[in-house]
Each structure stands twice: as structure tokens, then as C-alpha cells.
Amino acid sequence: MSKVEDFLTKEEEQEIVEAIRVAEENTSGEIRVHIEKTSSKAHFDRALEVFHQLRMNETHLKNGVLFYFAVADKGFAICGDKGINDLVTDDFWDCTKDIMVNHFKSGNFKQGIVDGVLNAGEQLKKYFPSFEGDTNELSNEISKG
Secondary structure: OOOHHHHOOHHHHHHHHHHHHHHHOOEOOEEEEEEEOOOOOOHHHHHHHHHHHOOHHHOOOOOEEEEEEEOOOOEEEEEEOHHHHOOOOOOOOHHHHHHHHHHHHOOOHHHHHHHHHHHHHHHHHHHOEOOOOOOOOOOOOOEEO
């Protein structure tokens, strides 16, 4: 499966958007998902590009997280902003990646993304709990390239 449009159904996309909403309920962190066909760059490098294109680096607390997917390459990356990276260990996202990879191996991409997003929300609330007056700074919709 290499086409972005064929990667997830509309219903699966809505389940992911809902997972983002739920994950962000208890954290001031901001989560986005971006899907594209392929990248000529290393997936993490491309994820950083997309992170800036989506203006995720402009959140108040620098606590945005991007889940990036290159479907034809069968690759993905998770990148967090400076506010997160300054507080967490280098292997912070490993448990989230492991949860996702276990689902991906069986072809269950939607559930892997949903569980990854929900786990990220749980991890983020330890460092960035929600607070009164916290607003959703970034769209929860899936972006595509």
C-alpha cells in the first residue's frame, strides 16, 4: 500500500483525530499526525521539516509532538519540540514506538497510531499537565503531504 489516500479509511482517520483529542485532554502538549507517500530524506529529518512547516514549533510551551509517516517507505518518526526534549531522556519515545511497531507488524496501522497517540498523551501529562485556560493551539486533523 503506497498511496496516502489508501493508507487509512475516513473512519480510521476520525478515530485517530478522536485519539488526539482524548490524549490532549490531560496535557497541555499538542499532538499532530502527518502522512505522506515517501521521503527522499531520512524520516526523522523529514519529520523535523514537516514539524516546522506545520508551525508546531510555535506553541507557547514548546511542547508539540509530531507523528510522521511515509507510507510507501514503511517508515515513521516521532519528534518533539524543545520544551519536551529539554526535560526528557533520549529514549523517551521508545516505549511509544514499540507499542506502534507491534501493531504495524500485524498490519494494524490505525490501532498502532491510536495507541501511540494515547501513550504520548500519557507520557506528556507527566511533564506538561493540562491547566486552567489551556487552549488547543494546533489542529487535531491529520495533515497529508
